Amino acid sequence: MKRSGYKVEAVEFSYSYGGVPALKQVSFGVKQNSLFTIMGPTGSGKTTFLKALNRLNDLVDQTSRSGRLLLDGKDVYAKDVDVADLRRRVGMVFAMPTSLPMSIFENVAYGPRKRGVKSKAVLEETVEKALSAAALWDEVKDRLDMPAQRLSGGQQQRLAIARALAVQPEVLLLDEPTSGLDPVSTLRVEELMRQLAGSYTIIFVTHDPQQAARLDGEVAFLFMGELIELGTAREMFTRPRDKRTEDYITGKVG
Amino acid sequence: MSHSRDERRAELVLALVALVSVSVLGLITVFVFKEGLPAFREMGLWQFITGHRWSPSQNAFGIFPMLVGTFMVTLGALAIGMPLGLGCAVYMSEFSGPRSAALLKHMVELMAGIPSVVFGFVGLTVIVPFIRTYLGGPGFSVLASSIVLGFMILPTMVSVSYDALRAVPQAYRDNMLALGATTWQTVRMVVLPSAKSGILAAAILATGRAIGETMAVIMVAGNATAVPESVLDPVRTLTSNIALEMGYSAGLHRQALFATGIVLFVIVTLLNLIARAAIRGGSAK
Numbered sequence: 001m002k003r004s005g006y007k008v009e010a011v012e013f014s015y016s017y018g019g020v021p022a023l024k025q026v027s028f029g030v031k032q033n034s035l036f037t038i039m040g041p042t043g044s045g046k047t048t049f050l051k052a053l054n055r056l057n058d059l060v061d062q063t064s065r066s067g068r069l070l071l072d073g074k075d076v077y078a079k080d081v082d083v084a085d086l087r088r089r090v091g092m093v094f095a096m097p098t099s100l101p102m103s104i105f106e107n108v109a110y111g112p113r114k115r116g117v118k119s120k121a122v123l124e125e126t127v128e129k130a131l132s133a134a135a136l137w138d139e140v141k142d143r144l145d146m147p148a149q150r151l152s153g154g155q156q157q158r159l160a161i162a163r164a165l166a167v168q169p170e171v172l173l174l175d176e177p178t179s180g181l182d183p184v185s186t187l188r189v190e191e192l193m194r195q196l197a198g199s200y201t202i203i204f205v206t207h208d209p210q211q212a213a214r215l216d217g218e219v220a221f222l223f224m225g226e227l228i229e230l231g232t233a234r235e236m237f238t239r240p241r242d243k244r245t246e247d248y249i250t251g252k253v254g
Numbered sequence: 255m256s257h258s259r260d261e262r263r264a265e266l267v268l269a270l271v272a273l274v275s276v277s278v279l280g281l282i283t284v285f286v287f288k289e290g291l292p293a294f295r296e297m298g299l300w301q302f303i304t305g306h307r308w309s310p311s312q313n314a315f316g317i318f319p320m321l322v323g324t325f326m327v328t329l330g331a332l333a334i335g336m337p338l339g340l341g342c343a344v345y346m347s348e349f350s351g352p353r354s355a356a357l358l359k360h361m362v363e364l365m366a367g368i369p370s371v372v373f374g375f376v377g378l379t380v381i382v383p384f385i386r387t388y389l390g391g392p393g394f395s396v397l398a399s400s401i402v403l404g405f406m407i408l409p410t411m412v413s414v415s416y417d418a419l420r421a422v423p424q425a426y427r428d429n430m431l432a433l434g435a436t437t438w439q440t441v442r443m444v445v446l447p448s449a450k451s452g453i454l455a456a457a458i459l460a461t462g463r464a465i466g467e468t469m470a471v472i473m474v475a476g477n478a479t480a481v482p483e484s485v486l487d488p489v490r491t492l493t494s495n496i497a498l499e500m501g502y503s504a505g506l507h508r509q510a511l512f513a514t515g516i517v518l519f520v521i522v523t524l525l526n527l528i529a530r531a532a533i534r535g536g537s538a539k
Binding site: 160 | 351
């Protein structure tokens with residue numbers, strides 16, 4: 001299956017909304033269990049890439065695409081792909097920390113429960129594991145029945161990560177997950193990403209070059225729908241090959 | 255200088271206009287209570303509300319049959335209008351594309367503009383004969399009134415609950431879908447629970463509309479002043495009672511009709527207060 005050896009791979013992938021291109025023939029690959037950062041300014045196509053990969057963009061009218069977008073070597077737009085199953089395999093965390101209007105426990109348990117897990121013991125174990133993995137367990141273990149929306153923004157974002165982890169995804173997409181968080185919560189989430197990268201394939205979208213540098217994985221720089229540069233954070237931030245990359249990371253554009 | 259004088263004049267005139275609009279409410283309230291309260295004094299509030307016999311020629315004024323009638327007809331209307339209206343709102347808000355949602359919304363709003371006598375006429379020529387032929391009884395019945403009213407409350411039900419559904423943050427839907435939930439699961443688990451206070455408000459406002467509607471009900475209800483024993487029996491509602499007899503009433507009879515108005519007034523006011531509380535309770539969360 002994995003001819004290329006990549007977990008996620010875009011092959012000359014283009015995507016447009018109502019005729020306006022958002023991604024133009026983008027090609028890159030993401031290795032299994034690695035931390036991959038997509039960096040770029042607003043409107044560069046970062047979110048489009050994520051929402052194309054888990055097909056949340058299916059909800060948008062009048063889109064078109066070309067090229068291929070592969071998960072384990074199989075096009076996610078192939079006819080026999082079960083979208084709900086795809087979204088289980090490819091979890092997503094959004095920019096705005098959003099807790100569903102239920103208790104902390106139910107927020108995390110919803111996904112597994114929906115997949116037919118009925119046993120209370122199994123659910124409790126799954127929830128504890130997910131919350132621990134998201135570094136939230138110690139803060140909430142005594143109040144799992146509390147409405148999740150009473151948590152702080154940083155806690156709600158880690159809860160969103162726990163919720164995504166609870167369905168045991170293979171790939172985790174994060175769309176500027178720290179844009180609404182204070183610096184301390186931001187660093188906690190980044191630390192968490194480096195820990196999780198050992199067991200999940202993580203695609204982290206950010207507009208912040210410094211955050212991309214701190215995350216220290218592979219980086220793709222997108223600009224106006226085009227892939228400008230691809231490489232490790234170290235290379236890109238010490239010796240950018242493209243003038244536009246240099247301008248962006250030194251704060252001259254974007 | 256003249257600019258600010260214009261401004262003050264406009265403010266004054268508009269304040270006056272607002273005052274006139276509101277004072278009508280005050281006038282109606284005062285008038286209805288002034289005309290109706292003597293009836294309570296004459297025969298006692300309890301006697302008036304629980305009395306089974308309404309027979310103006312014999313000075314018997316008990317509105318119990320009409321209270322029960324209003325209750326049955328309203329409940330029936332809700333049983334028909336609520337699921338239909340909520341289903342329509344959920345479809346518009348969650349399933350249909352934006353274009354067909356806009357089209358449906360226009361049509362529902364158009365429906366709100368149909369005069370109630372037209373609803374009544376359709377009920378009279380279609381629903382009443384249908385019930386008489388296929389279900390028995392005179393046709394003029396609780397059921398016929400409920401069906402007609404059920405459709406008349408649809409615009410309220412649809413537009414208020416649609417707004418409540420649209421007010422649910424899109425982020426909830428995105429998160430649920432990203433977890434692999436289907437649209438229907440998202441609606442059931444997150445969207446409906448989040449919108450429930452708004453939907454409750456829609457139901458209460460629709461109830462108020464059903465209780466207040468007169469013309470269409472008179473045309474299909476049969477208007478007998480007996481407590482209906484089944485949904486196929488004729489029925490008279492509180493509003494019909496007033497509209498049917500006001501023309502030829504005098505003395506205690508007239509006062510008893512105004513007293514019926516007081517009872518209606520209290521019921522509808524209570525419903526409005528509950529609806530407001532429901533809406534406030536929802537937005538405070």
